[in-house]
Amino acid sequence: MSPRRARRMDPSLGKDGRPLRPAEDALRGSERLESAPDGDWKVRQVSGAAPGKLYRCPGCDHEIRPGLPHVVSWPAWQGGESERRHWHTACWRKRMDRGPGRFRY
Ligand SMILES: [Zn+2]
Numbered sequence: 001m002s003p004r005r006a007r008r009m010d011p012s013l014g015k016d017g018r019p020l021r022p023a024e025d026a027l028r029g030s031e032r033l034e035s036a037p038d039g040d041w042k043v044r045q046v047s048g049a050a051p052g053k054l055y056r057c058p059g060c061d062h063e064i065r066p067g068l069p070h071v072v073s074w075p076a077w078q079g080g081e082s083e084r085r086h087w088h089t090a091c092w093r094k095r096m097d098r099g100p101g102r103f104r105y
Contacts, residue, residue, distance in 0.1 A: 033076055037096065040076035045069070045089075059091025 031044045048067040055064045064070050064086055071092045074084040087095075 034073075041073045042076045042080065043092070044072045046072055046086075055086035057088045057091050058085050059087055059095050062088075064088060 031042045034041045034043050047069050051066050053066060055070075056062070057064050057070075069089065071087050071089050072084055073087060073092060074080045074082075
């Protein structure tokens with residue numbers, strides 16, 4: 001008798017064997033409100049930029065490649081949509097670490 005491998009107990013897999021996704025992925029395509037020390041933001045997770053579109057991430061000042069999942073955020077006040085910025089997901093999360101005066105745009 002060989003010991004059975006408890007493969008289906010893998011914590012990263014759901015009951016049906018598919019990988020569990022972070023909650024934010026479940027919200028893909030819809031906006032959510034994020035309250036942060038630098039204000040309230042609407043954040044939308046996008047699965048990828050349209051081909052031919054190139055955005056520059058304000059967090060790291062590098063381009064976001066077409067097709068790369070990222071976030072779009074804008075201030076959660078009236079007219080804030082015109083301030084939309086495309087961010088690498090990681091850069092958006094880490095923007096608070098950049099220190100005062102740099103984390104907005
Ligand atoms: Zn970035």
